[in-house]
Amino acid sequence: MAAKSQKGPFGHLITFLSPGRGGLRSKEKQIIILILAVFSCIWIGAVFFLPDRNSEGGKVRIVSDFRKNVQEAAEGIILPPPPADSVVNANPNIRHGVIDKPDPHKVAELENLNAQIELDEEIERIRQNQAKQVLAKPNVDPEKVPERSSEKSFQSNDLAKPQQKPVQEDSGFPLINGGEDKDATARERRDYVRKMMQHAWDGYVKYAWGKNELRPISLRGHTANIFGSSSMGATIVDALDTLHIMGLNDEFKKGRDWIAENFQASHMSGDVSVFETNIRYVGGLLTAFAFTGDEMFKMKAKDIVDKLLPAFNTPTGIPYALVNIQTGYSKNFGWASGGSSILSEFGTLHMEFSYLSDITGNPIYKEKVEKVRDFVKKMDRPGRLYPNYLHPKTGKWGQMHTSVGALGDSFYEYLLKEWLRSGKLDTQAKEMFDEAAKDIEEKLVLTSSSGMTYIAEMKYGRIEHKMDHLACFAGGMYGLAAKEENDENSKRWMEIAEGITNTCHESYDRSDTKLGPEAFRFTDAIEARALKQNERYYILRPETFESYFLMWRLTKDQKYRDWGWEAVQALENSCKVEGGYTGVKNVYQVGGQQDDVQQSFFLAETLKYLYLLFSDDDLIDLNQWVFNTEAHPLPVKGVNPFYRPASS
Numbered sequence: 172m173a174a175k176s177q178k179g180p181f182g183h184l185i186t187f188l189s190p191g192r193g194g195l196r197s198k199e200k201q202i203i204i205l206i207l208a209v210f211s212c213i214w215i216g217a218v219f220f221l222p223d224r225n226s227e228g229g230k231v232r233i234v235s236d237f238r239k240n241v242q243e244a245a246e247g248i249i250l251p252p253p254p255a256d257s258v259v260n261a262n263p264n265i266r267h268g269v270i271d272k273p274d275p276h277k278v279a280e281l282e283n284l285n286a287q288i289e290l291d292e293e294i295e296r297i298r299q300n301q302a303k304q305v306l307a308k309p310n311v312d313p314e315k316v317p318e319r320s321s322e323k324s325f326q327s328n329d330l331a332k333p334q335q336k337p338v339q340e341d342s343g344f345p346l347i348n349g350g351e352d353k354d355a356t357a358r359e360r361r362d363y364v365r366k367m368m369q370h371a372w373d374g375y376v377k378y379a380w381g382k383n384e385l386r387p388i389s390l391r392g393h394t395a396n397i398f399g400s401s402s403m404g405a406t407i408v409d410a411l412d413t414l415h416i417m418g419l420n421d422e423f424k425k426g427r428d429w430i431a432e433n434f435q436a437s438h439m440s441g442d443v444s445v446f447e448t449n450i451r452y453v454g455g456l457l458t459a460f461a462f463t464g465d466e467m468f469k470m471k472a473k474d475i476v477d478k479l480l481p482a483f484n485t486p487t488g489i490p491y492a493l494v495n496i497q498t499g500y501s502k503n504f505g506w507a508s509g510g511s512s513i514l515s516e517f518g519t520l521h522m523e524f525s526y527l528s529d530i531t532g533n534p535i536y537k538e539k540v541e542k543v544r545d546f547v548k549k550m551d552r553p554g555r556l557y558p559n560y561l562h563p564k565t566g567k568w569g570q571m572h573t574s575v576g577a578l579g580d581s582f583y584e585y586l587l588k589e590w591l592r593s594g595k596l597d598t599q600a601k602e603m604f605d606e607a608a609k610d611i612e613e614k615l616v617l618t619s620s621s622g623m624t625y626i627a628e629m630k631y632g633r634i635e636h637k638m639d640h641l642a643c644f645a646g647g648m649y650g651l652a653a654k655e656e657n658d659e660n661s662k663r664w665m666e667i668a669e670g671i672t673n674t675c676h677e678s679y680d681r682s683d684t685k686l687g688p689e690a691f692r693f694t695d696a697i698e699a700r701a702l703k704q705n706e707r708y709y710i711l712r713p714e715t716f717e718s719y720f721l722m723w724r725l726t727k728d729q730k731y732r733d734w735g736w737e738a739v740q741a742l743e744n745s746c747k748v749e750g751g752y753t754g755v756k757n758v759y760q761v762g763g764q765q766d767d768v769q770q771s772f773f774l775a776e777t778l779k780y781l782y783l784l785f786s787d788d789d790l791i792d793l794n795q796w797v798f799n800t801e802a803h804p805l806p807v808k809g810v811n812p813f814y815r816p817a818s819s
Contacts, residue, residue: 344812347462348418350790360736361785365417367742367752368778371769372414372422374751375406381433382406387750388767398448399496400441404434408455410774412803415462416791417782427459431467436474439496445482446492446516448475450581451771453523454803460530461806461813473531476524480539485563488542490517508569511560517543518582521589521600522799529808532817548603555610556629557582573629575611576639576690581800583607584644587652592797594809601656608652609660616667619693623677624670627693636693638674643687643714644800646672647721651793654725665725672722674699675715676734682758685741687715701758710754710766711746713776713802720780724793735784742777776802 351358379385382392383405398405407426414423453472460468481499482490489512491501503510521540528537546566547557553571559578560569573579586604590597615627617636626642628635650668653661677699679687686709688701701707716738723731745761746752752773754766779802783791795811796804806814 345792345795345806346787346789347791347813348416350787352785352787357732357785360732360739361782364739364778364782364785365419367739367747368413368417368774368782369419369422370747371751371774371778372410372419374749375410375769375774376422376425378750379406381429384771385751385769386767387748387753387769388765390750393768396441397444399439399443401439403439403452404429405451406769406771406774408434409451409771409801411455412458412462413774413779413782415459416779427465427467430456430471434471436471436478436496439478442493442495442502444492444516445479445490445494446513446519448479449520449523450799450801450803451775453527454799454801454805455775457523457526457530457805458803461804461811461815464813464815469530472523472527473533476527476536480535483539483542487546487561487563487566488539489546489561489563489566490520490539490543491563492516503563508560509562511562511569514557514559514561514579514582515577517561518547519585519800521585522592522797522805525589526592526805529814529816544599544603548599552610554614554629554632555606556614557607571629571631573615574639574642575615575626575645576628576642580639580641580644583611584648584800587648587655588797588799591651591655592805592807594807595655596808604652605656605660608649608664612663612667617693618670619698620695621698623674623693623698624667625674625693625699626671637690638692639690640675640678640687640709640712641714643671643675643678644717646670646675646718650718650722650725668718668722669726672715672718672731675718679715679734679738679741683761684709684745684755684758684763685737686745686755686758687712688758707757707759708754708766709746709758710768711742711752711770711773711777713772713780716777716780716784717798717802720784721793723784724788732784735781739781772801 352361374387374390375385378387378390379392381404382394382402383398384393384395385391385406386393392402394400394402407429411423411426411430414420414426453475456468456472456475459465460472478496478499479490479494482492482494482501484501485491492503492507492512494501503512507513521544524536524540528534547561550561550566550568553568556573557579558568558570559572559574561567562569575583583604586600586607590600590604593600595601611626615629615634616624617627617634618624625636625638626645628637646668648668649664649671653664653668675687678691679685681700682688688707688709689712690701690703690706691699692702692706693699694702716735719731719735719738722728723735742752745755746765748765751769754768754770756764756766791804795807795813797807798804808814
């Protein structure tokens with residue numbers, strides 16, 4: 172009896188397909204294999220592209236998970252993801268959010284892969300949170316500031332030093348400290364902000380004196396690469412005028428003495444940001460000079476700018492972003508559109524450089540920035556909008572991306588403010604601002620389905636319905652332009668100012684912590700909320716409070732002070748720690764992770780604007796002073812007796 176065949180089904184198939192007796196000819200075998208392959212591809216493709224229905228079980232759920240795993244594996248091969256917290260920690264203290272930015276093309280590809288899944292999940296999470304009402308709107312009673320779970324409330328006896336009596340200026344001079352409001356509630360709230368400044372400063376002095384910034388949780392110094400590789404007291408220089416305005420005279424003297432004895436531009440090492448060095452160091456020193464007349468401040472500012480001048484040695488005069496203070500070697504960021512310079516950086520030098528020329532008698536500084544603006548003015552604007560990138564060698568625009576947030580913001584701000592700082596004599600600045608502001612109004616200022624005003628971005632001719640926290644300064648900018656120009660645009664621009672400021676407040680009010688996200692979006696389902704993980708952090712930014720302050724001064728609408736007080740409570744509740752104040756990594760999570768960085772601009776801008784919000788209008792009178800983009804007030808030429816021009 173013949174033995175039973177031990178071949179399995181695959182063995183029979185191989186025998187069947189093999190040539191020879193009992194098998195198929197080669198041509199027939201190839202046809203059958205081809206047919207099987209085609210059917211296999213059709214089956215796999217059909218299953219792989221089934222719609223995601225993750226809420227249901229069965230094969231659809233399994234296939235969806237399989238597809239997601241394949242996508243994640245592919246992303247890891249094509250573009251390995253950064254560490255989970257690198258978005259915030261890579262360089263969290265950047266004023267305009269552009270240092271060490273990854274290649275935007277690769278970021279866009281990565282984001283697009285998961286955008287739809289992330290949006291669906293976020294919408295569901297928001298609906299659940301809205302149903303639960305996770306955190307009530309803050310109480311504006313100054314006696315009822317909520318406590319952070321791990322800390323006591325901020326009481327006056329937390330202060331190590333007594334309050335200093337403000338220095339009274341001679342009659343007829345602009346008020347640069349004092350300035351109490353007649354309203355008792357405003358005075359209480361202003362005093363509270365002053366105590367916040369004291370807490371932030373004391374932590375820096377105790378744990379990071381002389382370093383650039385403070386890590387208030389780990390209680391040590393912090394230096395980001397925008398400052399190069401050396402410790403140059405960025406917080407001291409940045410905070411100095413805030414200390415003066417608040418009447419913290421002992422603290423001001425301590426900072427002044429450190430600068431006189433320790434700060435030397437020649438000691439800066441590594442590549443420093445021309446833009447950040449200008450707005451923080453140069454701006455801070457120029458304001459200290461205007462306030463006090465101390466020649467030391469002026470000479471320190473001059474020394475820094477002299478070290479920055481090699482960055483302007485380009486065929487167009489458009490400066491590079493980075494300069495090595497020791498060697499003068501300058502360059503741009505590799506990620507910035509093929510080595511381009513950035514609009515918000517080279518466009519945010521004019522106020523400081525022009526004022527420095529006036530007080531030193533050296534025209535070179537003003538000539539440098541005038542050449543920059545002259546070159547930009549003669550350029551054609553694609554679609555009547557300024558792209559964010561301009562190559563300093565070729566003189567050609569880079570990527571067609573326009574933003575009033577990161578990469579673009581303070582270029583527009585300085586066109587308006589240099590016109591004001593010059594005593595309204597710089598008509599070129601006003602002309603360029605008016606053109607840009609009207610074109611932004613026409614092309615980028617949009618209204619959401621519920622009526623919220625926001626400023627979108629333009630990328631290669633297509634609108635992206637996203638607004639950066641950085642763009643929240645535009646509420647104050649349009650309001651200031653409406654008041655100062657007082658022309659046919661003013662009514663519209665004031666409405667835009669009120670709308671933008673309201674929208675930025677909504678981005679705070681719609682978060683669980685009552686702090687605003689780094690960016691927020693507008694879709695059919697979501698308004699004024701961050702949708703992506705790398706947009707949910709808050710790093711103590713000031714732009715929304717800047718608009719509160721300016722809109723309060725311009726309109727006297729009480730809501731701006733109320734909103735400012737809500738912000739004070741939110742900062743105390745989520746950001747205050749033993750050593751000072753820290754940013755948070757997710758504004759939609761109460762008690763969540765913190766970033767352990769007290770930004771220098773928190774003392775320079777955030778607390779200054781909140782303090783002035785609750786002060787009398789005579790303190791830093793807007794007719795006498797113009798704030799640079801780091802909130803350092805510079806005197807108005809021909810109006811302010813603290814202008815202190817060089818003797819002719």
